[in-house]
Structures are given as structure tokens and as C-alpha cells.
Amino acid sequence: MTALSNNAGSAITAGAPVDVIVSEVGPRDGLQSIAQTVDLDTKKRWIAAEADAGVREIEVGSFVNYKLLPQMSDTAELVKFAAGIDGLTVAVLVPNLRGAEAAIEAGAHKISIPVSASETHSLKNVRRTHAQMIDEVAQIRQRINTIDEAKRPYFEAGIATAFGCTIEGPVPVDKVVELAVQLIEAGAEEVGLSDTTGYANPRMIRDRIRAVHGAVGKDKLNGVHLHNTRGLGLANAAAALNEGMTTLDASLAGLGGCPFAPGASGNIVTEDLVFMLESMGLSTGIDLSKLVQVRSVLSDSIPDEPLYGFIPDAGTPLGWDGSRVNAP
């Protein structure tokens, strides 16, 4: 049984209070972009090890068409497993109502639906227009409302390609704001901004967060999902912190990307993000040394995949007061 006691978003995370929730998305965003399949047992070890290192939230998989993404076919089992880890918020991605039904049945704590600000990307990614996606969100809200209030999963809409699209190019900030308003009206408790394509920069991060905050309220946008495709991932993360973001997605060893946005590879690296946050005096609840050790689960199971990250190579600074990582 998890330590969940309410449904107040990031506040659902149990354990000692932290300043920033680092949400590990590797088992979903990381694995969906690589060719090799990782078996259920390895995924369980990965999730358990990260939770043991202090990670409070993990996106364990997605309820999608498994013919397209066979890596995700064991998501229901993973949700059930992860929900048994005390204090862990178990998040999943769903593209539609059917996925949400499966997520609810499995017992996910948090359900995210990606809605692309670029309609072209949306059509390519989930074969849905904006209007169809907003309708999907409304239907999921109706379905969630049939559940006992105390047991409802938290429901978030992630605005994908919120900083630009590899197919459409620039995405107007007005489109992102309009979509955020529509998604909240349709019943999402919160929206997130996703730099699916690695197009964001610190100024854009600042401006778009402020614009969305202005339209839907500060409490309705607390997290961003960043990629490091052009090396600006951590600069963007720092800019997001300046705007009050409290949930940052990242992927262990930088595994992952978006298979439907060509060239848009590379989540920000969880290890480096945790190092940055803790160095800045922001508590994550995560033991960095233990976190770095979790990389061995990946290097053992998918030895051909490159593992990224600076901290595992460089080590933490001499005299650093967080959990120490020794350079090899």
C-alpha cells in the first residue's frame, strides 16, 4: 500500500518534504525510444532501486498500442508492482480514454495525457486533432469522477512540442496558452510544458511559463519536461526553477526521446539534474551516490545503449556536502 493520503498533485508524494520532485521518466520515455526490449524483472529492479535512492515519482510506462510500442506491454504489471513501494508516486502516460481506463484499473496514482501544441505532431503521434484531444481529456475527467474522491488518480495534461516542433517549426506562445486553458477547462487538474524537441531556451522557458501562469493560475502549472538535444537542458531546468516549477522530469543516464519527432532525442540526465538541484541547496530527497549506482541496471541489461551524464564521470566536487560520487 502506498502512503497516499490525498490527491493534491506533487503534494501526494510521501516522505520528508522536498523542494523539488525529480520525476524519473526513463522507464517510459527512455525505453520507448530504444530498439532493445527490457524485461519486466529488470524494469522492476530499476524502479525499486531508484525508489530506494529516494526518487519520489516514477513514470513507469504508458498504456498505448503495444503493437506500436511493445516495450510498454507490461505497464499494468509495473504499476501494480510500483504501487506497492511505500512513498512512491506511480505515474503513467496515456494517449486516450482507453489508456486511462487501463491506468485506473492498474491503480496508477498519476495519469498524464500528452497533447501536442503542434497539431501536425498530434496527428502524427496519436492521430488526433486538438479538438479530439480536448474531448478525450473531458471524457477521462468524467471517468475519473465516477471514482470515490479519495481514490481518484491525479490527472495532468502535458503540452508536447510546447517550445517548437520538428515538423511545424516555431509554435506560437498563444497556441500553448490557448491549449492550456482548454485543457484545464476540460478537466485536467494541471498542465505541464514539454520540450519534446529540444527547442527551448531559458528565455522561452521563462516567457511561456509566465504566459501560462497568467492564463490558468500559478497552481495549474508546476512542472516541465525537458530534453537536452541542444545541450540547454539544465539551463532550461534552472530557468524553470526561477519561475517556481517544483516538478522536473528526467531520465536516468539520459535515456530516451520521442520516436515520432525525428532528431529529438535525449531527456535531461537525472543524475546531473539531482546534482544541480542539491548543489543549489534544493532538497530532492535523493541520495546521488545511490542513484548513480542504479546505472548498472541499465549497463547490464542494455549494454549497447549509450549512458549519458557528467556526474558519473567527473564525480562530485571535493568537500561537496551532498552524497558523494567518486569519479572513476
Place this chain on the structure above:
Amino acid sequence: MTALSNNAGSAITAGAPVDVIVSEVGPRDGLQSIAQTVDLDTKKRWIAAEADAGVREIEVGSFVNYKLLPQMSDTAELVKFAAGIDGLTVAVLVPNLRGAEAAIEAGAHKISIPVSASETHSLKNVRRTHAQMIDEVAQIRQRINTIDEAKRPYFEAGIATAFGCTIEGPVPVDKVVELAVQLIEAGAEEVGLSDTTGYANPRMIRDRIRAVHGAVGKDKLNGVHLHNTRGLGLANAAAALNEGMTTLDASLAGLGGCPFAPGASGNIVTEDLVFMLESMGLSTGIDLSKLVQVRSVLSDSIPDEPLYGFIPDAGTPLGWDGSRVNAP
């Protein structure tokens, strides 16, 4: 003849006004850390090509003991060559008065002396205590003052290990502030903060810049020198911009480091920095596409050295309004 008309620091740079001076330090900081020697002709082509791409300031070398750093033995010739490039500010590093004499004789526009906030590092790097280094600064100021005012080089002291030291560990902010005050009093026109060891984080950047600004005035600290050892280089650069910094050092392809601070490799990558700045709407005067092409000078002359950078691999975003870089 250069287009220099006065000695007002960053303002000495000619050409159209820019928001941020990206100061290329590869020919000095990059080359001093690698084993292979690059010949004079190659260095000239590198410098000329970067200037042609719009780079306004280049640290072309250092006047040091050439037995220790043979890579730098042609610095005088490089200064003379680079001073003939219209609009280019020619900077050099000097460890002492003797180096400054050579810099003045060669015709450098800007002279930087590194003074390490960690006295242990200072003793190891230049075999001088803090008191000796401050005396050196005072002597260089006296020497510069013997020159016609219109022809004096700009004189800056770079505070090395300003964010921590690989030998001493944490460096107190009070030590950095104290040193900044002493260096300005001794006659440096400006101080810079150098993250020699890659220990900085965005909050530390903010706090230390503010502390130094408070002690010596905002006009006396305008630039930082950052390394990317732990992946935080661009995050730190963005934090420095927030504090009003207008000069940022970087190295083409991330070449370089400090040979006397073990493990402290990797300047921030000029190409990625320029991409970040231009993406944020800050003008650098640099054509990114041309800049990326300069990498071929390095890959042809030092083929065994790894060349870093995200933009050369990922390309610029679709619809980006700066100079376009195509991913391979």
C-alpha cells in the same frame, strides 16, 4: 590596425553593438591542456576564421614559461597577427609582470592575470601567494601607467577557483570578495570570476556575482569564465546573464581545461553558447553556421582530440531565425 578607439573594457570591441561578448579562449585555455602542439599557421587560420565568423574577442595565448607550456611559445607572433584583424579585441593571459611586459610589447589589447582564490592552487599554478599576486598586479598597473593613455591595454584580473578548488575544496565567498577588492585596489580595471574546476552551480553564480558587485561595484565585474566539467556550464552562463554579465568565455568545440587542477577539464562550448544566446534574443554578432565550420581547422590539425558540442550534431531548430546549422 584595429578599430580600437578607447579603453573601456567590453566597450573596446568594434563593429555593430552586441548584447554579449563571447570571448573565445580556445587558442589559450584549449591548447594549453592538450598534448599535441598546433603550429603557428594553423592557429592563425583558426583565429582569422573565428573573427570572420563575427567573434569579437579572442584570447590568443599566454606569456608564460614556455618550457612548461610549449604550446604558447608563439603568443607574441599571434598577438601581432590578430591585432591586424579589424574589430578584434586581442586578449592574452599573463602570470606576472614579465608576461605583462611581453604582452605590452606585442601589442595586446587586453591583459588578464589569473589570481586563484585558493592559495594552495595559486602556489601550485604560479608559485605565488595571494600577497605576491596582488603585488604583481600593482606592478603591472604601474608599468601600464607609463604608456600613453590612449594606447594602454585593458587590464583585468581573473579570480580562478572562484567557486571551489580541487585541492582545497570549498572556497569561501568572503575570500573571493576580499580578493576582488584587493585586486581592484591594486589597479585591475575589472575582475572576472573563473570556475576553473567546474564546481559552480546557478545559485552560486548568482550569489557570488552579487557579493562581488556589492563590494566593488557593478561596473567592475562583467564577465565569467565557465567550465562544463559537471554539465552545468550553460546553466551557469544563463545565471550569469541574469546578473548582468556581458562577457562570457568559451572554447570552440569545448577544447581545454586547466592542467594544474586535476579533473577540471572542459570549457563551455562556444558553438552551444552562441546558440543559447542568439536563441534568447541576445545578439553576439556571430554567424553560428560559419562558427561551426571553423571546427574543421581543429579536426584537420588535431584529429585525435575529441570535439564537443550539441549544435554541430543536432543542428539548429526548424524555423530558427539565426544562422542555420544543418545536422549531418
